Amino acid sequence: MNRAEMFARLHARSGPWDMIVVGGGATGVGVAIDAASRGYGVLLLEQHDFGKGTSSRSTKLVHGGVRYLEQGNISLVKEALRERGLLLSNAPHLVHDRAFVVPNYDWWEAPFYGIGLKVYNLLAGKYGFAASRILSKDETLERVPTIKTQGLRGGVIYYDGQFDDSRLLIHMAATACEMGATLLNYVRVTGLTPGGAGCIDGVQARDTESGQEFHAQASVVINATGPFTDDLRRQSDASIAPMIAPSQGVHLVFDHSFLPGESAIMVPHTSDGRVMFAIPWHGHTLIGTTDTPVDRASLEPIALEREIDFILSSASLYLARKPTRGDILSVFAGIRPLVKSATGGGTAALSRGHTIHVEKSGLLTICGGKWTTYRHMAEDCVNQAAMLARLPARPCITGHLHLHGFHPSADAFGGLRVYGSDAPLIQDLMRAHPELAKPLDSALPYTGAEVVWGSRHEMARTVEDILARRTRALFLNARAAMRMAPGVAALMARELHRDAAWEVQQVASFNEVAENYCPKATA
Numbered sequence: 309m310n311r312a313e314m315f316a317r318l319h320a321r322s323g324p325w326d327m328i329v330v331g332g333g334a335t336g337v338g339v340a341i342d343a344a345s346r347g348y349g350v351l352l353l354e355q356h357d358f359g360k361g362t363s364s365r366s367t368k369l370v371h372g373g374v375r376y377l378e379q380g381n382i383s384l385v386k387e388a389l390r391e392r393g394l395l396l397s398n399a400p401h402l403v404h405d406r407a408f409v410v411p412n413y414d415w416w417e418a419p420f421y422g423i424g425l426k427v428y429n430l431l432a433g434k435y436g437f438a439a440s441r442i443l444s445k446d447e448t449l450e451r452v453p454t455i456k457t458q459g460l461r462g463g464v465i466y467y468d469g470q471f472d473d474s475r476l477l478i479h480m481a482a483t484a485c486e487m488g489a490t491l492l493n494y495v496r497v498t499g500l501t502p503g504g505a506g507c508i509d510g511v512q513a514r515d516t517e518s519g520q521e522f523h524a525q526a527s528v529v530i531n532a533t534g535p536f537t538d539d540l541r542r543q544s545d546a547s548i549a550p551m552i553a554p555s556q557g558v559h560l561v562f563d564h565s566f567l568p569g570e571s572a573i574m575v576p577h578t579s580d581g582r583v584m585f586a587i588p589w590h591g592h593t594l595i596g597t598t599d600t601p602v603d604r605a606s607l608e609p610i611a612l613e614r615e616i617d618f619i620l621s622s623a624s625l626y627l628a629r630k631p632t633r634g635d636i637l638s639v640f641a642g643i644r645p646l647v648k649s650a651t652g653g654g655t656a657a658l659s660r661g662h663t664i665h666v667e668k669s670g671l672l673t674i675c676g677g678k679w680t681t682y683r684h685m686a687e688d689c690v691n692q693a694a695m696l697a698r699l700p701a702r703p704c705i706t707g708h709l710h711l712h713g714f715h716p717s718a719d720a721f722g723g724l725r726v727y728g729s730d731a732p733l734i735q736d737l738m739r740a741h742p743e744l745a746k747p748l749d750s751a752l753p754y755t756g757a758e759v760v761w762g763s764r765h766e767m768a769r770t771v772e773d774i775l776a777r778r779t780r781a782l783f784l785n786a787r788a789a790m791r792m793a794p795g796v797a798a799l800m801a802r803e804l805h806r807d808a809a810w811e812v813q814q815v816a817s818f819n820e821v822a823e824n825y826c827p828k829a830t831a
């Protein structure tokens with residue numbers, strides 16, 4: 309995975325592509341893997357970095373969605389549980405199971421959630437994780453020692469999947485490249501180009517690094533721009549009615565002491581009727597989320613003070629030690645690309661199923677869905693795209709396609725587990741250059757070797773790419789990430805042949821973004 313090599317592939321293409329995918333999040337990269345692995349010629353263009361949009365800002369769950377079960381959406385739950393099982397077997401270095409405890413404070417909760425979670429397990433069929441069961445009060449405390457004990461009667465334990473979203477995305481991008489797709493980050497699609505009979509025949513794009521513009525033709529253009537879906541649709545028809553109801557979700561990150569065990573907490577009903585999770589993640593505690601309708605999507609959404617206060621007060625109802633603003637290490641926001649309902653209503657009630665839509669111009673849009681179901685979404689999308697473009701039909705093979713870095717026992721690599729089979733190569737780098745083996749900041753485990761690796765092999769182009777999406781420093785501890793920025797800039801400048809002015813500019817622009825991840829001391 310190398311940007312110069314990707315441009316070489318772009319320039320070497322003489323005829324039109326079979327498919328051009330716009331958007332390098334879970335949806336677009338999933339489509340690129342599916343199409344390339346069927347043998348279609350695919351170009352994917354991402355305006356910023358892979359995963360800059362929603363796909364690095366999720367709750368990090370590969371799950372069927374207990375909430376959708378409660379809403380009676382059995383088919384979505386079954387589909388997601390199946391995908392959970394497939395993803396675990398195709399990327400075991402990045403997806404693992406996690407125990408979730410639903411604490412019970414009322415007499416009816418144990419039987420109610422006990423039965424519901426048994427059904428959840430049954431729906432997974434052969435893709436099921438360990439069985440759910442009811443816990444006594446002592447067992448609940450053993451699992452979650454920091455839970456509020458006043459009124460606690462016991463709990464219900466069940467198992468779901470957990471992952472590192474942007475690391476999985478980078479491994480998916482690498483998989484697509486290996487399958488022959490051409491993927492470019494920092495290339496923005498600026499327009500859709502007209503072909504004959506009112507149909508589009510390709511895209512106009514700009515490399516935002518060099519400023520160079522180019523035109524690429526394709527049999528079909530796929531709009532996988534998530535929360536930005538309607539912006540691209542308007543390029544083909546300014547009069548279209550919007551499909552997306554963007555909704556913001558916020559997470560807060562705390563240190564490990566708030567949830568010191570291996571189990572997560574799942575609260576089925578917060579005061580606004582949502583599910584709230586507190587989850588151990590990369591040695592920290594992740595708590596969220598909210599569901600706030602917003603007017604427009606932005607690439608760097610900002611958590612509202614009231615969303616931060618809501619998460620703090622909801623968490624305080626369940627944790628013995630109440631988290632405060634001073635305890636927050638990072639706060640991040642993401643925009644759900646929810647598909648609008650015909651009947652109106654709040655965004656929390658909107659379906660998480662996906663939608664495929666074809667404009668009169670032939671632009672094919674895929675939107676909605678969940679991270680968990682990206683593979684199935686891609687399969688549907690490529691089936692439709694091939695039909696629309698009259699390409700020869702070829703079967704989908706991603707159900708059992710190992711993703712880049714596949715390793716059945718990556719735990720042996722410790723902190724480098726998320727690199728899977730690439731981990732020994734990073735260890736080699738550390739052995740050859742011991743100065744690269746040291747953590748860049750005492751609060752986080754990330755080393756110089758990971759910066760070098762990300763720059764050489766994972767198309768990281770900026771300090772933010774390394775600190776936000778190749779490592780998760782910004783999402784785990786924003787101040788520590790800011791301290792790391794000058795060291796990361798110096799290492800990247802050497803790798804990417806940049807000068808001192810670039811380093812200064814990179815640190816400044818990273819700090820500007822990172823300030824949004826540092827909560828104010830008071831609301």
Ligand SMILES: Cc1cc2nc3c(=O)[nH]c(=O)nc-3n(C[C@H](O)[C@H](O)[C@H](O)COP(=O)(O)OP(=O)(O)OC[C@H]3O[C@@H](n4cnc5c(N)ncnc54)[C@H](O)[C@@H]3O)c2cc1C
Nearest residue numbers: 331333334335355361362363366367369497534557679680
């Ligand atoms: C708070 C929150 C929590 C969530 N938690 C979970 C969870 O735990 N599990 C789960 O399964 N799902 C979860 N989801 C849902 C999941 O994250 C999303 O469904 C998924 O990431 C959407 O991916 P996407 O590729 O469609 O959109 P995005 O990731 O936003 O990708 C779209 C990309 O298109 C690019 N783009 C836009 N316009 C252009 C252009 N003109 N040219 C080139 N590129 C362009 C953008 O830069 C962006 O990178 C969560 C969502 C949120 C918001």
